[in-house]
Amino acid sequence: MIEDKNPARTPIENLGEFGLIDFITKNFDISHDSTIKGIGDDAAVLKHDQFTVVTTDMLVEGVHFDLSYVPLKHLGYKSVMVNLSDVYAMNARATQVTVSIAISNRFPVEAVEELYDGIRLACKTYGVDLIGGDTTASRSGLIISVTAIGEQNEEKIVYRKGAGDGDLLVVSGDIGAAYMGLQILEREKAVFKANPQNQPDIETYSYLLERQLKPEARKDIVKLLEDLEVQPTSMIDLSDGLSSEIVHLCKHSEVGMTIYEDKIPLDPTVITACEEFNLDSTTIALSGGEDYELLFTVKQEDFPKIKANPSLSVIGHVVDASYGMNLVTRGGEQIPIKAMGWNSLKED
Amino acid sequence: MIEDKNPARTPIENLGEFGLIDFITKNFDISHDSTIKGIGDDAAVLKHDQFTVVTTDMLVEGVHFDLSYVPLKHLGYKSVMVNLSDVYAMNARATQVTVSIAISNRFPVEAVEELYDGIRLACKTYGVDLIGGDTTASRSGLIISVTAIGEQNEEKIVYRKGAGDGDLLVVSGDIGAAYMGLQILEREKAVFKANPQNQPDIETYSYLLERQLKPEARKDIVKLLEDLEVQPTSMIDLSDGLSSEIVHLCKHSEVGMTIYEDKIPLDPTVITACEEFNLDSTTIALSGGEDYELLFTVKQEDFPKIKANPSLSVIGHVVDASYGMNLVTRGGEQIPIKAMGWNSLKED
Numbered sequence A, B: 001m002i003e004d005k006n007p008a009r010t011p012i013e014n015l016g017e018f019g020l021i022d023f024i025t026k027n028f029d030i031s032h033d034s035t036i037k038g039i040g041d042d043a044a045v046l047k048h049d050q051f052t053v054v055t056t057d058m059l060v061e062g063v064h065f066d067l068s069y070v071p072l073k074h075l076g077y078k079s080v081m082v083n084l085s086d087v088y089a090m091n092a093r094a095t096q097v098t099v100s101i102a103i104s105n106r107f108p109v110e111a112v113e114e115l116y117d118g119i120r121l122a123c124k125t126y127g128v129d130l131i132g133g134d135t136t137a138s139r140s141g142l143i144i145s146v147t148a149i150g151e152q153n154e155e156k157i158v159y160r161k162g163a164g165d166g167d168l169l170v171v172s173g174d175i176g177a178a179y180m181g182l183q184i185l186e187r188e189k190a191v192f193k194a195n196p197q198n199q200p201d202i203e204t205y206s207y208l209l210e211r212q213l214k215p216e217a218r219k220d221i222v223k224l225l226e227d228l229e230v231q232p233t234s235m236i237d238l239s240d241g242l243s244s245e246i247v248h249l250c251k252h253s254e255v256g257m258t259i260y261e262d263k264i265p266l267d268p269t270v271i272t273a274c275e276e277f278n279l280d281s282t283t284i285a286l287s288g289g290e291d292y293e294l295l296f297t298v299k300q301e302d303f304p305k306i307k308a309n310p311s312l313s314v315i316g317h318v319v320d321a322s323y324g325m326n327l328v329t330r331g332g333e334q335i336p337i338k339a340m341g342w343n344s345l346k347e348d
Helices: A016-025 A072-088 A109-126 A177-194 A203-213 A219-227 A242-253 A268-277 A281-287 A300-306 B016-025 B072-088 B109-126 B177-194 B203-213 B219-227 B242-253 B268-277 B281-287 B300-306
Strands: A035-037 A044-046 A051-060 A093-103 A129-132 A135-137 A143-152 A168-172 A234-237 A256-260 A294-298 A312-319 A325-328 A334-336 B035-037 B044-046 B051-060 B093-103 B129-132 B135-137 B143-152 B168-172 B234-237 B256-260 B294-298 B312-319 B325-328 B334-336
Touching (some): A016 A109, A016 A135, A051 A072, A051 B093, A051 B135, A051 B143, A072 A093, A072 A109, A072 A143, A072 A234, A093 B051, A129 B051, A135 B051, A143 B093, A143 B143, A168 A242, A177 A203, A177 A268, A177 A281, A203 A268, A234 A242, A242 A325, A268 A281, A294 A300, B016 B109, B016 B135, B035 B129, B044 B129, B051 B072, B072 B109, B072 B143, B072 B219, B072 B234, B093 B109, B109 B129, B168 B242, B168 B300, B177 B281, B203 B268, B234 B242, B242 B294, B268 B281, B294 B300, B300 B312
Parallel strands (some): A093 A129, A256 A325
Antiparallel strands (some): A035 A044, A093 A143, A256 A312, B035 B044, B051 B143, B168 B294, B168 B312
């Protein structure tokens, strides 16, 4: 939100494509034994002894992010996180990423550097190697396309398919915060537009902003489940919202699910913010996306292993497909769950 | 070039993201044993027994392609080709691709279908599986980001590094045609703008147009080299132009190269078109990009195996780095070679 009025501005065309790639990649180290060759050839070369998992996501300016309030460093970090999250949702270890950007020449080299500072921080923190990518001009906004690669033993990989009748539905962390963070940012943007002298009051909601601007993929949960010797029967990450992901798990596993409103883990600031915005917190938890928590099912016999863990909440259980997907409210009412997640292709 | 004035136009938002993905992917089959899980989970799952190669390229409307003369089906095909070409440049077999697109709602579903028709044709023809991707809205143009994955034995993989003193420099096919195809298309576009009734006269140059609009990655050359039992010492694909790729091979291999103007393989129509456009065909061969041929070095002892092959031309040889990179002209003059390839980040 704070803008340096006199930033250093080196035009990208001063470097050219190869110069820019050299500049960007000079501070990236290779840490994995499985990376035989990283950046610098026609293709990277990997040696995976186990199964390889591959996922890709694209972030588009004006659709997925608004640079008027998203710092480029955070954006770089988040663009890696959303992809690693998909690798962890397979119960795999993330090992490599490629990052491609299309960028207009309104961005100076310093802006690209900030973006890659975030990408580098994400790679370093999560122990993944940047092994390639593409850097090109764009006629308008910034586009970031990331592919993440991971590794896991065949028998440890967890699909969306696999949930069985009676399994428990578990979610990591808490949900709804990223969506409320976005609401705060959008409100402050509107306030700033109306009165640029106004100082934003965002301290109360720092947790929500962090969840929106700098999400963390749950590498730790994959590790935790391994340590607890819990093998999930199905798993997905929460990118589009809880209801949408429940629909995916049920569809792939050919089951139904019942979840309980009072079991949904909400941070207290989500509840406060929802009151302030006059929003129903359960609706936000069900429909708000971008939490990047893991949603998975475990066999009932694993319940003792997970029940005391503060990072895990059992929010429901798997039922026969004929029961469908339902939310049991605090009042005991049963409401059908529909996919209500975010869709970039729908008109606003 | 021929436009249907009354095409069917189904708005993309009618389908939504998941609907669009289902629609796009319904006609893609999985053919590789190494594809354990393709589209439809958080990540694809692969089983590669050998080393894995990974490469990615992004194509941006207005930078890499102009939809006023590039049919969407060709664009889809080409977007896969440019990536497979990088896999083949590692002397590897291409096995899987992911394709992500950002598309504005000015495109109807039928346009997306055409694009994916080209992608499907490329996958089918080259025997690769589409295993994932992302589909998102764009605020302006069309962006296509492809990641290609391949497989090869450790000892068969060829890097840019590895060319040794005395090795022969070989190029597949002929070069310069894709660049001249682009010149023809740009000219016809200008003519059409000036007089929309004018019918384009492009039949003479159909080979050049095909090389520009529907390039073929040289899977066959990787196979040929295997059949001939020739293991290249270094290799790169020709995307940015011969001079630029020679510079890459020399830089990575820490050698110099001498190439001979009269050995550069040119199609007769390239020479004709160059005369018409008043361009020097050697300059076009050196600087024009997008031929997607393979440029590689082989040991001298392999010369008998390749010399009779119509798909391969020996254009020079490797010398000590101290000699630098030089072109020997038809007149016997020696001219230093500089990287003069295309750079999307430079101003036009």
